[in-house]
Amino acid sequence: MMLHHLEPLPPDPLLGLTDRFNSDTRDTKVDLGVGMYQNEAGEVPVMRAIRKAEHRVLDSLTSLAYVGAPGVKAFVTHAPTLVLGNTVSPDRVACLQTIAGTGALYLIMALVKRASPDATLWLPNPTWPNHHQIAEQTGLSVKTYPYYDRATHWVTLEAAMDALADAGPNDVVLFHACCHNPTGGDPTVLQWEQLADLAHTQGFQVLMDTAYLGLGDGLVEDAQSIQIMANKLPELFVALSASKSFGIYRERVGAAIVVTRDTAIRDIAQSQMTQIARSTYSLAPAHGGAVVGTVLADDALYQEWADEIEEMGARLRALRNGLADRLANLTGSDRFDFIRHEKGMFSFLGISAAQVDQLIDQFGVYAVSSSRINIGGLREANLDYVANAIAQVIAD
Ligand SMILES: Cc1ncc(COP(=O)(O)O)c(C=O)c1O
Structure with missing residues (x-):
């Protein structure tokens, strides 16, 4: 026997956060933890060109060599x-x-x-x-x-x-x-x-x-x-x-x-x-x-994919501006303006780990303890809720 020489390792913090989110029963909960892009319906979508390509690959499958x-x-x-x-x-x-x-x-x-x-x-x-x-x-x-x-x-x-x-x-x-x-x-x-x-x-x-x-x-x-x-x-x-x-x-x-x-x-x-x-x-x-x-x-599929990824990028930029606008109004300051100029799916909110805990416990808004949020987990429909939660946590 040799495995007893090993120490058990803690679970990955991000996966632990996802488990907590999944068992949260509040319907206002928002997952800004794990880095996946979600659409306005809260789904991680299958891209249009990918769905078509999936069919083509399966239809033309002759061998699994x-x-x-x-x-x-x-x-x-x-x-x-x-x-x-x-x-x-x-x-x-x-x-x-x-x-x-x-x-x-x-x-x-x-x-x-x-x-x-x-x-x-x-x-x-x-x-x-x-x-x-x-x-x-x-x-x-x-x-x-x-x-x-x-x-x-x-x-x-x-x-x-x-x-x-x-x-x-x-x-x-x-x-x-x-x-x-x-x-x-x-x-x-x-x-x-x-x-x-x-x-x-x-x-x-x-x-x-x-x-x-x-x-x-x-x-x-x-x-x-x-x-x-x-x-x-x-x-x-x-x-x-x-x-x-x-x-x-x-x-x-x-x-x-x-x-x-x-x-x-x-x-x-x-x-x-x-x-x-x-x-x-x-x-x-x-x-x-x-x-x-x-x-x-395939030129047509490539174009369809390129159009959709550009739409996704534009939507992330709009969500960034939407969150920054709301936080500017609620806090009367430009403290969160950096969210506008940062790129892609993530930003650090710059709040403490205790404040992140409060976001999770009080509002069901899940973020990584470093205060990293996934902009791709936001939706037009929950921007007010998330902005209010952040503003309240930093005011306390
Ligand atoms: C910076 C960076 N590099 C690489 C990866 C690799 O991702 P995957 O192995 O899922 O393609 C990730 C995923 O989160 C990432 O954030």
Whole structure:
């Protein structure tokens, strides 16, 4: 027997919050915890193009044989263009279909560990907590750089650049390509240029974690950070998650995309990633990749998807303004104005953990204890209720 040597681990705080929300019987309850986009009916919708593609994939299904090592061809052929546009020639790009964004991050970090066992991965502080866990799993050393000022709600670019002045060729710096989780604070285009210049002069590698494409300022705008990096750097890692952008969370679709100096290095990266996947889970599941690949490869379906993701992004921006307007009226201050300029699904409200508890206990408004709220869990119909709850909690 050996398992008794292990300690039981606490449940993931976010999953615990979802359990509490599900057992709450108040019909006014609002889930601003877990990061999924909900429509005005409170559903996590199946996107229109995805539903059509699901039918096409099933109707044309002739076999459930293994797919080839890179994954579903249509998906791995088109996924890189989604993030890189035409900044890089395809013969410099390795791409492997992965088990969603998490799997892409794992694969890329494992590749880095193989390429340079004593490399350091730099993560923004704060970041998505799983970044730390995945890095630990792959054995990479981690450092953090300051990213966000909780008092002003702005990205602390200067402090980030100061810290990253210590990074060099044996370091990989992770940036959230858009819609930073958990803060919603993104660098401006000019700041991305500065970060790319810093990477170039210092010689550090860049890993762009891309999980919210289209949900910030738009599909083109949200990929700009990646393309700025691709234009300036000889090598670039991109972990792409299709979960949010295609509303396909449970199918686990993503891609590990590696831009390399030349085709010979591309082939090395592709073969190494294939072997890492082979020895952990062998191949990514095909269905979700086939569905997203069908959308990406078909002009009409692509347009339908692009229109819908743009609608979702516009709705998130309207919800941000709606919440900020109401909070400005109720508090008579601009304290919550930052919600307008932040991007994507998340913002930190900037209230205490005790006040978050009060939001949950008194009003059934569920948020993470850091005061991160999911804007995608709001609805026009509950904006007044949520704004009132926040205003009351901070007034107490
Ligand atoms: C910043 C960030 N990266 C990656 C992911 C990966 O998501 P998934 O594995 O569901 O595609 C998430 C999901 O919440 C995220 O917030």
